[in-house]
Amino acid sequence: MKDEHVFPVESLRQFSFGIFKKIGCSDNDANLATEVLLAADLRGIDSHGLARLSGYVRLWEANRINATPHIKIVHESPSTAVVDGDGGLGLVVAPKAMEIAIAKAKTAGTGWVAVKNSNHFGIAGYHTMMALQHDMIGWAMTNASPLVAPTFSVERLLGTNPISLAVPADKQPPFILDMATTTAANGKLEILQRKNKEAPLGWIQTKDGAPSANPHELKDGGALIPLGSDYEHGSHKGYGLGAMVDILSAVLSGANYGPWVPPFVAFLQPPADPVGEGIGHFLGAMRVDAFRPAEEFKKHMDNWITRFRAAKTIEGKEKVLIHGDPEREMSTQRKKEGIPLNPKVVEDLKDLGKKLGIAF
Amino acid sequence: MKDEHVFPVESLRQFSFGIFKKIGCSDNDANLATEVLLAADLRGIDSHGLARLSGYVRLWEANRINATPHIKIVHESPSTAVVDGDGGLGLVVAPKAMEIAIAKAKTAGTGWVAVKNSNHFGIAGYHTMMALQHDMIGWAMTNASPLVAPTFSVERLLGTNPISLAVPADKQPPFILDMATTTAANGKLEILQRKNKEAPLGWIQTKDGAPSANPHELKDGGALIPLGSDYEHGSHKGYGLGAMVDILSAVLSGANYGPWVPPFVAFLQPPADPVGEGIGHFLGAMRVDAFRPAEEFKKHMDNWITRFRAAKTIEGKEKVLIHGDPEREMSTQRKKEGIPLNPKVVEDLKDLGKKLGIAF
Numbered sequence: 204m205k206d207e208h209v210f211p212v213e214s215l216r217q218f219s220f221g222i223f224k225k226i227g228c229s230d231n232d233a234n235l236a237t238e239v240l241l242a243a244d245l246r247g248i249d250s251h252g253l254a255r256l257s258g259y260v261r262l263w264e265a266n267r268i269n270a271t272p273h274i275k276i277v278h279e280s281p282s283t284a285v286v287d288g289d290g291g292l293g294l295v296v297a298p299k300a301m302e303i304a305i306a307k308a309k310t311a312g313t314g315w316v317a318v319k320n321s322n323h324f325g326i327a328g329y330h331t332m333m334a335l336q337h338d339m340i341g342w343a344m345t346n347a348s349p350l351v352a353p354t355f356s357v358e359r360l361l362g363t364n365p366i367s368l369a370v371p372a373d374k375q376p377p378f379i380l381d382m383a384t385t386t387a388a389n390g391k392l393e394i395l396q397r398k399n400k401e402a403p404l405g406w407i408q409t410k411d412g413a414p415s416a417n418p419h420e421l422k423d424g425g426a427l428i429p430l431g432s433d434y435e436h437g438s439h440k441g442y443g444l445g446a447m448v449d450i451l452s453a454v455l456s457g458a459n460y461g462p463w464v465p466p467f468v469a470f471l472q473p474p475a476d477p478v479g480e481g482i483g484h485f486l487g488a489m490r491v492d493a494f495r496p497a498e499e500f501k502k503h504m505d506n507w508i509t510r511f512r513a514a515k516t517i518e519g520k521e522k523v524l525i526h527g528d529p530e531r532e533m534s535t536q537r538k539k540e541g542i543p544l545n546p547k548v549v550e551d552l553k554d555l556g557k558k559l560g561i562a563f
Numbered sequence: 564m565k566d567e568h569v570f571p572v573e574s575l576r577q578f579s580f581g582i583f584k585k586i587g588c589s590d591n592d593a594n595l596a597t598e599v600l601l602a603a604d605l606r607g608i609d610s611h612g613l614a615r616l617s618g619y620v621r622l623w624e625a626n627r628i629n630a631t632p633h634i635k636i637v638h639e640s641p642s643t644a645v646v647d648g649d650g651g652l653g654l655v656v657a658p659k660a661m662e663i664a665i666a667k668a669k670t671a672g673t674g675w676v677a678v679k680n681s682n683h684f685g686i687a688g689y690h691t692m693m694a695l696q697h698d699m700i701g702w703a704m705t706n707a708s709p710l711v712a713p714t715f716s717v718e719r720l721l722g723t724n725p726i727s728l729a730v731p732a733d734k735q736p737p738f739i740l741d742m743a744t745t746t747a748a749n750g751k752l753e754i755l756q757r758k759n760k761e762a763p764l765g766w767i768q769t770k771d772g773a774p775s776a777n778p779h780e781l782k783d784g785g786a787l788i789p790l791g792s793d794y795e796h797g798s799h800k801g802y803g804l805g806a807m808v809d810i811l812s813a814v815l816s817g818a819n820y821g822p823w824v825p826p827f828v829a830f831l832q833p834p835a836d837p838v839g840e841g842i843g844h845f846l847g848a849m850r851v852d853a854f855r856p857a858e859e860f861k862k863h864m865d866n867w868i869t870r871f872r873a874a875k876t877i878e879g880k881e882k883v884l885i886h887g888d889p890e891r892e893m894s895t896q897r898k899k900e901g902i903p904l905n906p907k908v909v910e911d912l913k914d915l916g917k918k919l920g921i922a923f
Contacts, residue, residue: 282641312671355881356877432792443742503820510720523715
């Protein structure tokens with residue numbers, strides 16, 4: 204877009220690192236949080252990148268994020284653990300929990316870590332991709348602020364609750380699924396808001412549950428709709444997947460679930476009657492060779508990917524998508540050309556820099 | 564429906580047991596296969612119940628189902644196994660694989676079993692519900708005959724690839740998700756075909772990828788559409804979930820995947836160039852107390868279920884669904900009143916009974 208400014212990756216990295224240091228993060232944590240945010244910007248998931256930085260700082264100012272968490276295992280078995288994130292940045296807690304899942308998988312074949320007392324963890328795909336270098340399949344889920352109405356409900360009881368799965372291949376790039384369990388993620392609404400455009404019907408409902416095309420509807424008590432758009436087209440399935448993510452991330456870990464999940468924005472207060480601690484994640488790692496030799500598996504993944512990529516398309520459509528391809532292509536391009544940021548985000552980051560004394 | 568006949572559960576049980584015995588199953592296996600089929604009929608998933616019995620027999624006649632399989636673990640780690648189903652009925656192979664997952668979970672915290680060389684396994688929910696009595700969360704997935712076109716594809720490369728998750732609660736009934744990763748399952752098309760009704764747009768496409776309302780479209784080379792209905796409404800997410808099921812069930816186990824999955828019907832030949840053995844499943848069991856005390860977890864599940872059940876509804880809608888509720892209510896009713904079968908199914912079962920000398 205013409206009105207976007209493009210920034211070299213390295214300058215954004217330094218800025219983000221500086222901000223996280225200023226709020227008290229260790230070098231390691233500031234670095235880790237920065238890499239998770241940058242991964243989103245590089246992959247084109249702009250809503251989860253540096254655009255969120257000032258929001259994290261506001262939560263820290265409100266004493267709702269702990270910059271020096273003592274992250275620890277509070278319960279475990281050979282293939283499982285529950286991790287207490289101690290109110291830390293999800294950007295820091297989740298990768299550390301994923302390391303535990305990977306370590307468990309090394310000895311037990313698989314590792315599954317439910318996390319409580321955490322915060323927004325950035326893009327789910329960052330965490331699942333950590334498994335790839337170990338020839339493991341990575342899993343990640345998280346619950347989130349309630350913005351989604353279950354089928355037939357006018358109440359917002361679920362977050363956009365994403366599911367990610369990363370699967371290694373051999374010569375082909377990995378298969379990386381990273382999806383909200385809603386028809387459209389919140390980030391897509393934000394884009395429409397900025398462009399002053401309407402949303403397709405099936406994404407949003409009004410506060411009374413009627414179909415709406417207004418991307419600002421959530422401000423008036425409206426809700427996002429689960430994947431499927433309406434009951435006739437399977438929205439109860441999207442709702443079921445969102446529920447699955449909520450249960451595994453939070454009921455299993457001891458975090459808040461459903462409407463009790465604390466909001467991601469500092470100007471909204473968390474519910475006064477929490478049912479758990481913070482928000483919850485569910486992370487997993489499965490060693491491929493706990494099932495079959497990794498080389499054999501990866502060759503078959505190459506065959507799977509090649510066959511699907513070569514599928515005959517509907518006239519006018521260029522190709523059949525392999526999950527992870529568009530984000531990887533974007534990442535390659537942005538590493539070279541830099542990361543475009545929306546003017547409002549640039550303004551916001553400049554203000555943040557001024558406030559904390561870090562030049563943007 | 565007026566034209567349906569209602570049969571006592573016990574008489575259907577005896578008939579099904581007799582048929583499976585006739586094709587050479589052991590008492591145990593005939594009993595197990597019967598219970599899996601009956602569970603579908605009881606729960607109202609008629610497409611996966613006794614309606615399928617003659618189809619299994621035809622596959623056995625074509626030497627594509629082994630009635631006396633030697634089911635064995637061919638690879639394992641503390642929390643994983645790959646099971647070779649030896650071409651047996653999925654109805655028998657899957658519950659045995661689930662027992663292995665449960666046994667692994669007892670010692671390792673979780674158990675994950677990928678199955679190859681199997682066949683259609685009935686309803687996924689039967690297998691996940693096996694975990695409940697052990698205070699475990701059950702997982703089940705299976706790939707299936709290719710009837711589904713990925714987003715933008717005219718080729719059918721995936722099955723309806725279901726995902727099921729069963730989660731125990733305390734005083735509330737369990738949460739049981741059991742969903743195809745398509746907008747509508749094939750069984751819903753069969754109902755429309757029998758009633759001579761049109762399908763909603765978004766369920767099916769023609770052989771060229773155009774929207775279609777014709778429930779017979781698959782016979783002309785059309786395809787089912789992944790959950791989401793079209794790209795704008797997230798069908799690439801439904802496609803991603805179907806791909807996840809295919810990869811975990813078959814690439815991980817060594818079964819056939821994508822377009823190589825053998826058809827469920829005897830009149831269609833399996834592909835001449837298989838990439839694995841039979842069809843594949845992925846089954847899992849997670850011990851709740853490998854994460855937190857089971858009583859604590861189940862009380863929170865009660866709270867989760869109670870809150871969602873009490874959600875304020877859209878005007879005119881009676882209630883917000885909890886997954887598993889409709890099927891359990893149907894099951895209670897049918898246990899008392901009997902199971903209604905479509906006249907075509909009754910005719911088919913009578914013919915089957917005559918052929919094998921078992922009175923229906």
